[in-house]
Amino acid sequence: xxxxxxxxxxxxxxxxxxxxxxxxxxxxxxxxxxxxxxxxxxxxxxxxxxxxxxxxxxxxxxxxxxxxxxxxxxxxxxxxxxxxxxxxxxxxxxxxxxxxxxxxxxxxxxxxxxxxxxxxxxxxxxxxxxxxxxxxxxxxxxxxxxxxxxxxxxxxxxxxxxxxxxxxxxxxxxxxxxxxxxxxxxxxxxxxxxxxxxxxxxxxxxxxxxxxxxxxxxxxxxxxxxxxxxxxxxxxxxxxxxxxxxxxxxxxxxxxxxxxxxxxxxxxxxxxxxxxxxxxxxxxxxxxxxxxxxxxxxxxxxxxxxxxxxxxx
Amino acid sequence: xxxxxxxxxxxxxxxxxxxxxxxxxxxxxxxxxxxxxxxxxxxxxxxxxxxxxxxxxxxxxxxxxxxxxxxxxxxxxxxxxxxxxxxxxxxxxxxxxxxxxxxxxxxxxxxxxxxxxxxxxxxxxxxxxxxxxxxxxxxxxxxxxxxxxxxxxxxxxxxxxxxxxxxxxxxxxxxxxxxxxxxxxxxxxxxxxxxxxxxxxxxxxxxxxxxxxxxxxxxxxxxxxxxxxxxxxxxxxxxxxxxxxxxxxxxxxxxxxxxxxxxxxxxxxxxxxxxxxxxxxxxxxxxxxxxxxxxxxxxxxxxxxxxxxxxxx
Numbered sequence: 001x002x003x004x005x006x007x008x009x010x011x012x013x014x015x016x017x018x019x020x021x022x023x024x025x026x027x028x029x030x031x032x033x034x035x036x037x038x039x040x041x042x043x044x045x046x047x048x049x050x051x052x053x054x055x056x057x058x059x060x061x062x063x064x065x066x067x068x069x070x071x072x073x074x075x076x077x078x079x080x081x082x083x084x085x086x087x088x089x090x091x092x093x094x095x096x097x098x099x100x101x102x103x104x105x106x107x108x109x110x111x112x113x114x115x116x117x118x119x120x121x122x123x124x125x126x127x128x129x130x131x132x133x134x135x136x137x138x139x140x141x142x143x144x145x146x147x148x149x150x151x152x153x154x155x156x157x158x159x160x161x162x163x164x165x166x167x168x169x170x171x172x173x174x175x176x177x178x179x180x181x182x183x184x185x186x187x188x189x190x191x192x193x194x195x196x197x198x199x200x201x202x203x204x205x206x207x208x209x210x211x212x213x214x215x216x217x218x219x220x221x222x223x224x225x226x227x228x229x230x231x232x233x234x235x236x237x238x239x240x241x242x243x244x245x246x247x248x249x250x251x252x253x254x255x256x257x258x259x260x261x262x263x264x265x266x267x268x269x270x271x272x273x274x275x276x277x278x279x280x281x282x283x284x285x286x287x288x289x290x291x292x293x294x295x296x297x298x299x300x301x302x303x304x305x306x307x308x309x310x311x312x313x
Numbered sequence: 314x315x316x317x318x319x320x321x322x323x324x325x326x327x328x329x330x331x332x333x334x335x336x337x338x339x340x341x342x343x344x345x346x347x348x349x350x351x352x353x354x355x356x357x358x359x360x361x362x363x364x365x366x367x368x369x370x371x372x373x374x375x376x377x378x379x380x381x382x383x384x385x386x387x388x389x390x391x392x393x394x395x396x397x398x399x400x401x402x403x404x405x406x407x408x409x410x411x412x413x414x415x416x417x418x419x420x421x422x423x424x425x426x427x428x429x430x431x432x433x434x435x436x437x438x439x440x441x442x443x444x445x446x447x448x449x450x451x452x453x454x455x456x457x458x459x460x461x462x463x464x465x466x467x468x469x470x471x472x473x474x475x476x477x478x479x480x481x482x483x484x485x486x487x488x489x490x491x492x493x494x495x496x497x498x499x500x501x502x503x504x505x506x507x508x509x510x511x512x513x514x515x516x517x518x519x520x521x522x523x524x525x526x527x528x529x530x531x532x533x534x535x536x537x538x539x540x541x542x543x544x545x546x547x548x549x550x551x552x553x554x555x556x557x558x559x560x561x562x563x564x565x566x567x568x569x570x571x572x573x574x575x576x577x578x579x580x581x582x583x584x585x586x587x588x589x590x591x592x593x594x595x596x597x598x599x600x601x602x603x604x605x606x607x608x609x610x611x612x613x614x615x616x617x618x619x620x621x622x623x624x625x626x
Contacts, residue, residue, distance in 0.1 A: 067530075111524060111527055112524065112527040112528060112531050112533070113523065113524070113527050114526075114527050114530055144488075144523060159520060159523075160523035160527075161519065161520055161522075161523070162487070162488075162519070162522045162523055165487055165488065166519075166522075169482045169483070169486055169487060170482070172486075173482055173485075173486055174475070174478055174482060175457075175475075175478065201515075201557070201558075202514075202515040202517075202557035202558075203554045203555075203557045203558040204515075204517030204518075204519065204550070204554050204557070205517075205519075206474065206475070206479075206517065206518075206519060206550060206551075206554060207472060207474055207554050207558070209474075209475045209479075210426065210457060210472075210473035210474070210475055211424060211425065211426070213427075214424055214425040214426050214427050214473075215425060217380075217427055218425050220425070237517070237519060238519075241516045241517050241519060241520050242516075244514070244515035244516045244517070245514075245515075245516040245520070
């Protein structure tokens with residue numbers, strides 16, 4: 001059987017895919033990120049989430065390869081291609097006697113900056129849209145958003161913005177959190193936040209954070225709408241900042257990978273900057289793990305479209 | 314006796330001054346901010362901190378006049394002078410039968426933005442340096458830093474930056490907080506953070522926050538130095554942002570009011586921007602309360618220098 005068990009193993013979640021000939025045959029998810037493993041740890045989580053699936057080669061990506069993970073796999077340096085990821089796997093022997101191979105993370109010496117897991121999602125997304133391998137800019141929103149530049153099939157640059165974590169901190173612990181118990185979706189408040197960020201110009205939207213408090217005191221923003229205003233302000237700041245660096249521009253649509261609801265927020269915010277943003281790619285990690293498994297010869301690349309568009313090295 | 318009991322009553326602290334003829338005769342401090350009052354509340358805190366002092370007119374500033382305070386006093390709108398503060402006091406009758414007068418806060422309709430307490434510190438600092446009343450830019454660092462423009466003896470503009478609160482949030486609750494238990498003073502790490510913020514340009518230093526994590530993983534920043542790096546990054550961002558707005562420039566020294574140690578950090582950060590920054594004014598709130606008490610005729614202005622340099626209205 002030409003298949004692989006693909007594991008997208010992050011800080012707070014574990015997603016497993018049974019892949020056959022590059023297609024998803026079955027998938028499962030548990031909140032067993034590396035910080036919240038079940039009793040028995042990695043081995044128990046793995047056995048449980050793959051129960052009943054065949055004994056196939058296993059390949060994992062994400063924080064499972066970090067210092068706090070199952071086995072630390074050193075970062076690969078930029079620039080990096082799918083083939084290089086395939087040649088630089090780490091591995092750990094599981095209690096069931098089979099190895100779990102682990103994709104290394106990626107390090108940007110400029111910055112410096114690091115990622116673990118997003119490189120695999122990106123490789124998956126590129127395999128679904130090979131025409132973008134020549135030149136494209138990608139954005140993976142989340143707790144730590146990643147902005148990634150691709151040239152000639154390789155990741156050539158990236159940087160991390162802590163937008164999601166900042167939002168959570170301000171929401172849960174700051175003065176702006178007061179009275180926010182009953183958050184209500186408010187697209188107008190979101191748009192207002194985005195526009196405030198855009199209008200902040202080179203000063204940046206940190207200088208506007210307190211407006212969430214002042215608008216509330218003014219009676220101009222209901223407490224229940226503060227979260228959406230803040231979300232718009234921080235996502236808008238991310239776009240403003242990326243435009244200011246020249247990381248992308250109005251001529252090249254931004255490619256999104258990630259959670260559909262979160263990507264929809266970025267798409268909505270981008271409209272206030274007159275920016276074109278792609279639909280988001282689904283199950284990108286699974287497709288990326290398949291590609292990397294092919295290059296690592298864990299599966300037979302001949303039966304998949306791995307070499308289409310993504311240059312081999 | 315030509316005196317007043319001046320109360321600087323904020324969210325987390327209460328400072329009381331017995332003033333005579335514009336001079337501080339005695340001062341006391343307790344951590345009895347409006348969010349951490351002793352049992353018995355405002356009346357008990359007042360009675361305790363003024364125990365043994367004469368029954369003089371009492372004037373308070375700060376969050377004591379907010380919705381969560383002892384008595385809400387509506388904000389005054391910009392532009393505002395010391396005389397206007399004197400004419401717009403609120404008051405509450407204490408259990409001892411005497412009033413506590415309370416200085417109103419200040420609202421900037423552009424923004425919008427608000428302050429409570431800083432306006433009084435500013436009036437005090439202006440009374441000590443009357444030549445600055447014509448035109449000056451002031452900075453009051455803290456949990457919520459205030460940047461204030463003064464023209465012709467009036468506050469004409471201000472804005473709030475949540476630098477101190479952001480630092481505390483990131484330090485206590487974020488991924489950057491991990492392993493920071495043993496923070497150590499590291500002036501080089503502070504300077505490195507300031508320079509990273511300066512170099513972030515129009516993109517802004519939010520785009521560099523994650524560098525604190527990446528440098529740590531790289532072994533290029535000890536965990537114990539992350540707090541000073543973060544402090545430098547956030548204070549540097551505040552200066553970078555203020556320069557970008559044109560809020561102040563290299564021709565006019567920035568005037569500081571506030572905690573000596575915190576002001577020293579801003580002065581150190583400013584040196585990396587080749588900016589001139591004044592020494593900080595001490596006990597500014599006490600002198601401001603005296604000035605406002607004079608205008609409110611709670612004390613005899615003739616015995617102080619209240620009218621020197623600060624235009625009357």
